Amino acid sequence: MxxxxxxxxxxxxxxxxxxxxxxxxxxxxxxxxxxxxxxxxxxxxxxxxxxxxxxxxxxxxxxxxxxxxxxxxxxxxxxxxxxxxxxxxxxxxxxxxxxxxxxxxxxxxxxxxxxxxxxxxxxxxxxxxxxxxxxxxxxxxxxxxxxxxxxxxxxxxxxxxxxxxxxxxxKPGPTQPFVSGPTNHEVGGFMPGRREFEHEAENEAEDLVKDLEFGIVLDYGGDQQPDDEEKPEGDSMDVDVEVKVENESGAKNSDPDDEEEPQAPLVPESNDSMQLKLTLLDMYNEKLDARIEAKVIVLERGLTDHKRIQQAERKRSKEDREFINKLKPLARLQTADDFENLVAGLLYENALKRRISELQHYRTMGITTFAEAERYDRERIARDRDRSMGPMRNGFGHRSSVPPGETGQSRAKDDSNLSKSGIASRRPAAPLNLANAQSLHLLTPAEQTLCAALRILPIHFLGIKETLVRECVRRGGRLRRREARELVRIDVHKTGQIWDLLVRTGVLKLAPDVAPATDTAAAGIESATNANPWTSLPASSLAPGQGS
Structure with a gap:
């Protein structure tokens, strides 16, 4: 329509x-x-x-x-x-x-x-x-x-x-009478007019005492009860008249086919039987107290308003709903206002903890501004989406990354070479373009080249450099590579290459007993140079006029 x-x-x-x-x-x-x-x-x-x-x-x-x-x-x-x-x-x-x-x-x-x-x-x-x-x-x-x-x-x-x-x-609107809406009956058969439930808490409590009968109780003052007084002989006519009237009325109203069964005479209660029946009565009273307490909690806190509760729960996340469900047993130990304040405070505490965890993660990744954090989250979501769509792209007609001149035989040859060597080499990532990066002018050409190869922004590199230099000065030059990796929470290989560059350029003044041997350092630098392409990057990855 x-x-x-x-x-x-x-x-x-x-x-x-x-x-x-x-x-x-x-x-x-x-x-x-x-x-x-x-x-x-x-x-x-x-x-x-x-x-x-x-x-x-x-x-x-x-x-x-x-x-x-x-x-x-x-x-x-x-x-x-x-x-x-x-x-x-x-x-x-x-x-x-x-x-x-x-x-x-x-x-x-x-x-x-x-x-x-x-x-x-x-x-x-x-x-x-x-x-x-x-x-x-x-x-x-x-x-x-x-x-x-x-x-x-x-x-x-x-x-x-x-x-x-x-x-x-x-103009005053029409007054609507208060009726029991269907939503009230959806919650445990609640009857708002009587403020009762069809199925109460401890609904089988009466089963304990429904068949309970007492005989003649001589304890608890039962033996001191006065006996029935005998009427004097002069009133025998009155007794006969009463008996006659009762017999006549009973003959009129009773069915001749129905005969009353003779009742067994009452037997005095023993002590064991008395204690057992009193214990059952105590258990019944405890169940009644629990029923009243449960009803008071439900009615005072508005738990029969099913729609309001559902609307409030829809606004919360799944983690918050699970957390509140764990706290519900504490509701009977507090008033409604105190419990609401407790839940609100704990939810706020959890939100603060999650936010602090996010900020710590950003700081670990070298992010210091909210703009960078927003950019990081956006790129992370894009990477996750591309990773999840990777297998689908290869199977639904997207172009292959293999050049047109490469045939299936050449790819099989490469695969055989990889299987023979036993090492599946991974294609190195393309250098990061730092042409418009912030704080690029504060880096030396060697530092710019290293940042492009390791895909680290200059402002993040400056933060790592400042952390290592301060710690090295504080320790009097006694800063080892292993300790530097613990200070900076990024990839250990990236931290080692940054540490090597700062030692080689003289930024980190190490003590003689900590400084590595010249041959060992030279060998390490040469191996890092051969293993990483950052020593021979194209000038397009750097800012104009800042090539090495």
């Missing part, structure tokens, strides 16, 4: 409530854009009259449902100008006739709801004056002309709607 009432609800008497709004709403069946106040294209084909399209979808030839692009159509616009009376627009006249055809003659409340800007009294009065009392009945008089411009007509309509809404605000 493309039309709907903006004020949904059941039809109500016109004396109770009046809906004021935009009346019937129209949406495009292709893109669902609102067309209530815009021009729309309405299909005129038989059986397809309910299809409305916006001009954009109509020009694009969209065909929603059974509609076809070659169907007949008509343009429907907002005809906000008077044709019959000065304060009724042509659009309201069309909505009036459409409402009467849909809702029936005399259903002024529903018609006014479809129009949205008129009361039921105004609708009835207008139809009576312009249609029923028209000299051209059943048609209205169409020979009238009004000298009202568009702006003035719109201002009058807006002011009329504002006045109507103000009058409806002052």
């Amino acid at each position: 493309t039309t709907k009432a903006r004020s949904p609800g059941k039809p109500i008497p016109e004396s109770e409530e009046v809906h004021v709004g935009d009346g019937e709403a129209y949406t495009c069946d292709a893109c669902n854009v609102d067309l209530t106040r815009n021009v729309r294209i309405k299909c005129a084909a038989v059986g397809c009259e309910e299809v409305d399209l916006c001009p954009t979808c109509f020009c694009a030839g969209k065909e929603p449902d059974q509609h076809k692009a070659w169907h007949d159509y008509r343009v429907v616009g907002r005809h906000s100008y008077p044709i019959l009376v000065e304060d009724w627009g042509a659009d309201e006249e069309l909505q009036l006739l459409d409402g009467l055809s849909k809702c029936g003659m005399g259903n002024w409340s529903a018609v006014a709801e479809l129009i949205g800007t008129r009361t039921p009294e105004e609708v009835e009065k207008h139809y009576t004056e312009c249609y029923i009392n028209s000299p051209d009945w059943p048609l209205p008089c169409l020979e009238r002309e009004f000298d009202v411009d568009y702006e003035t007509f719109q201002e009058r309509r807006k002011q009329r709607i504002i006045d109507l809404r103000e009058s409806l605000k002052k």
Whole structure:
């Protein structure tokens, strides 16, 4: 459907409530854009009259449902100008006739709801004056002309709607009786009128005492109870009369087929039997106390409001919901306000811990600003998405990374060489382009080359360099490579190469007993140079004018 009432609800008497709004709403069946106040294209084909399209979808030839692009159509616009009376627009006249055809003659409340800007009294009065009392009945008089411009007509309509809404605000609404809604019964069979549940807590508590009977109890003062007093002999006539009356009434009301079973005489209770029955009564009282306590917790904290609880839980994350479920056993040990404050404080603590963990992770990665953190998260999400889509890309027609000149035989040859050597070498990552990197001018050419090879931003390299230099000075030059790796929480191989560069360039002044041997250091530098391509990078990866 493309039309709907903006004020949904059941039809109500016109004396109770009046809906004021935009009346019937129209949406495009292709893109669902609102067309209530815009021009729309309405299909005129038989059986397809309910299809409305916006001009954009109509020009694009969209065909929603059974509609076809070659169907007949008509343009429907907002005809906000008077044709019959000065304060009724042509659009309201069309909505009036459409409402009467849909809702029936005399259903002024529903018609006014479809129009949205008129009361039921105004609708009835207008139809009576312009249609029923028209000299051209059943048609209205169409020979009238009004000298009202568009702006003035719109201002009058807006002011009329504002006045109507103000009058409806002052009018008291109908009072609704308090009833037991279906939502209350969904929660454990709750009956709000009686404030009870169909299934109470400890619902089988009565099973303990339902068959419990006591004999003659001589303990707890039972042996001191007075016996029945014997009546004097002079009252024997009264006793005979009472017995006779009882026998006559019993003969009238009793069934001759029903005979009362003789009751066994009461036996005195023993001490063991007495203690057992009293213990059962204590257990029953404890279950009643637990039932009352559970009911008080449920009613005082509004746990029967199922919708409110669901709405509150939808706003929380899965981790928060699981955490709150673990805290629920503590609710009976606190008041409602104290428990809410406890839960709010613990949730806030968890949020702070998560945020601190994120910031520590950013600092470990060398990120010091929120802009860099946002960029890091964006790139990390993109990498994860590309990694998850990697197998699909190779199987759905994407181009292969193998050059066209390389055949299957050459790839098989490479694979055989790899299998013979036993080492699957990984293709090194491309150097990072630092042409527009921040703080690049603060690095030496060798440091720029190393940052490009290790894919580290200059500002992060400066932070690592400052940390190593400060720690080396604090220790008096006694800083070893292993200790440097523990100070900087990045890849250990990257930390070792940075440490080698700083030692070689003299930035780190190491003590004689800590400094590595010259041959060993030279060999390490040479091996690092051969193993990494950062010593022979193209000049395009550096800033203009800063090549080595």
